Amino acid sequence: xxxxxxxxxxxxxxxxxxxxxxxxxxxxxxxxxxxxxxxxxxxxxxxxxxxxxxxxxxxxxxxxxxxxxxxxxxxxxxxxxxxxxxxxxxxxxxxxxxxxxxxxxxxxxxxxxxxxxxxxxxxxxxxxxxxxxxxxxxxxxxxxxxxxxxxxxxxxxxxxxxxxxxxxxxxxxxxxxxxxxxxxxxxxxxxxxxxxxxxxxxxxxxxxxxxxxxxxxxxxxxxxxxxxxxxxxxxxxxxxx
Numbered sequence: 001x002x003x004x005x006x007x008x009x010x011x012x013x014x015x016x017x018x019x020x021x022x023x024x025x026x027x028x029x030x031x032x033x034x035x036x037x038x039x040x041x042x043x044x045x046x047x048x049x050x051x052x053x054x055x056x057x058x059x060x061x062x063x064x065x066x067x068x069x070x071x072x073x074x075x076x077x078x079x080x081x082x083x084x085x086x087x088x089x090x091x092x093x094x095x096x097x098x099x100x101x102x103x104x105x106x107x108x109x110x111x112x113x114x115x116x117x118x119x120x121x122x123x124x125x126x127x128x129x130x131x132x133x134x135x136x137x138x139x140x141x142x143x144x145x146x147x148x149x150x151x152x153x154x155x156x157x158x159x160x161x162x163x164x165x166x167x168x169x170x171x172x173x174x175x176x177x178x179x180x181x182x183x184x185x186x187x188x189x190x191x192x193x194x195x196x197x198x199x200x201x202x203x204x205x206x207x208x209x210x211x212x213x214x215x216x217x218x219x220x221x222x223x224x225x226x227x228x229x230x231x232x233x234x235x236x237x238x239x240x241x
Contacts, residue, residue, distance in 0.1 A: 001085070001086075001132070001134055001222055001223055001225060003025065003028040003029070003030055003086075003222060003223065004028055004029035004030070005029060005030070005031075006030050006031070006085035006086055007030065007031045007032075007033070007077070007078075007081040007082075007083055007084050007085050007086070008022075008025050008030050008031070008032050008033065008084075008085065008086035008087070008088060009032075009033040009035060009073070009074065009077045009084060009086070009087050009088070009121075009125070010022040010025065010032060010033065010034060010035060010088040010090055011035040011064065011073075011088065011089055011090050011091035011117075011118075011121065012035065012036070012037075012090040012091030012092065013032075013034040013035055013036065013043065013046050013090065014034065014035075014036030014037075014038075014039030014040070014041075014042035014043035014046060015036075015039045015042040016186055016211070017090055017138070017182070017185070017186055017211045017214055017215075018035075018046075018088075018090035018091065019042065019045075019046045019049075020211035020212065020214070020215050021088055021090060021211075021214070021215055021218055022034050022046050022049075022050055022057070023046060023049045023050055023053055024053075024215045024218075024219065025050070025055065025086070025088075026049065026050030026051065026052075026053040026054060026055030026056075026057060027053035027054055027055065028054075028055070028219075029054050029055055030055050030056075030086070031055060031056040031057070031058075031081050032050050032055055032056070032057045032058075033057075033058050033060050033077040033080070033081070034046045034047050034050065034057055034058065034059045034060065035060050035061075035062055035073065035091065036059065036060075036061055036062075037061065037062065037063050037064065037091070040059070040061070043059040043061075044059060046059075047059050056081075058077075058080055058081075060073065060076060060077060060080075064091055064112070064113050064117035064121075065109060065112045065113050065117070069117070070116075070117045070120035070121040070124060071120055071121075071123070071124040073121065073124075074087075074121060074124035074125050074128065075124065078128045083128055084125055084128040084129065084133070085129065085132070085133050085134070086133065086134050086135075086136075086222060087121060087122060087125040087133075087134075087135045087136070088135075088136050088138075088218065089117075089118035089121060089122070089135070089136070089137045089138060089160075090138050091113065091117065092113060092114045092138065092140075092156075092157075093109075093110055093113050093114060093153075094150070094153050094188055095110060095150075095152070095153065096149050096150060097110070097149070097150060097151055097152045097153070098148065098149045098151070099148060099151055102151065102152060106152060107152060110152040110153065110156055111152065111155070111156050111159070114153070114156030114157065114159075114160070115156045115159040115160060115163070118137055118160060118163065119163055119167075122135050122137075122163070122167055122171075122177070125175075126167075126171055126174075126175055129171075129174060129175045130174055131174065132174055132175070133174065133175045133176075134175065134176045134177075134178075134221070134222050135167070135171075135175060135176070135177045135178075136177075136178050136179065136180060136218050136221050136222065137160050137163070137164050137177070137178075137179040137180075138160075138179065138180055138182070138214075139157050139160045139161050139164070139179045139180065139181040139182075139231060140153070140154075140157035140160075140181055140182065141181055141182065141183045141233075141235050141238055141239060142154040142157050142158075143157035143158040143160065143161045143181060144158075144161075144181070144239050145239070157181075160179060161179065161181070161231055164177055164178065164179040164229065164231060165229050165231075168228040168229030169229065172228055176221075176225070176227065176228040177228060177229065178221040178227060178228060178229065178230045178231070178232065179230070179231045179232070180214055180217045180218055180221070180231075180232050180234055181231055181232065181233045181234065181235065181239075182209065182213070182214050182234050182235060183203070183208075183209060183233070183234065183235025183236055183238045183239075184196070184199045184200070184203065184208040184209060184235070184236070184238070185208065185209035185210055185211055185213055185214055185234065186210070186211055187208075196208060199238075202238075202241065203235075203236040203237060203238050203241065204236060204237030204238070204240070204241050205236040205237050206236075207236065208236065209234060209235070209236060213234050214234055217232050217234050220232075
């Protein structure tokens with residue numbers, strides 16, 4: 001896909017990896033809808049960086065945990081820019097939920113944002129991509145490993161892996177659907193440097209990644225017209241360690 005002039009929606013673009021993705025797409029001359037839930041200040045900063053990089057940007061708020069918010073968000077973006085070509089499902093929560101402490105509310109809240117919303121965003125986006133488009137989901141190494149203290153996070157990301165492959169088949173040939181499964185590219189805010197050091201030592205490539213590693217993988221998947229249904233691991237080899 002030629003990216004210049006295309007329209008992209010990046011969810012969770014007010015901070016962290018989502019912000020880096022949005023800025024990179026702006027550098028390709030795209031119009032970028034910068035979605036956020038509470039990080040309005042971060043979203044405005046992302047918007048400024050997208051525009052400084054050469055793209056157009058619009059900040060759009062939405063709580064993806066709410067019913068119908070996903071389809072409404074897509075329709076608002078398509079109305080604003082006159083269409084939609086690219087969807088990046090980056091918004092997610094990563095909550096510690098050890099087995100034995102998990103409640104029904106935890107299940108509903110986490111899977112609503114991490115699994116349900118990406119599906120309904122993709123379903124709504126596909127209606128605007130009949131002449132071609134691309135969707136990239138952000139999965140996680142947790143989809144392929146057992147993290148006992150992050151059971152719901154892992155389950156929600158495993159669902160993303162399945163949905164990526166299923167939607168790639170369903171939406172072909174008009175829409176390509178792929179995913180990136182990052183490893184340690186950006187530490188959770190609550191984790192300290194000793195955890196980062198330990199993870200680097202136990203990664204085959206002996207260092208942690210950066211958001212730019214994820215951005216590079218996404219750029220490849222958007223431009224690779226013969227790739228769909230792929231789960232690209234960007235984890236320094238942790239999955240095979």
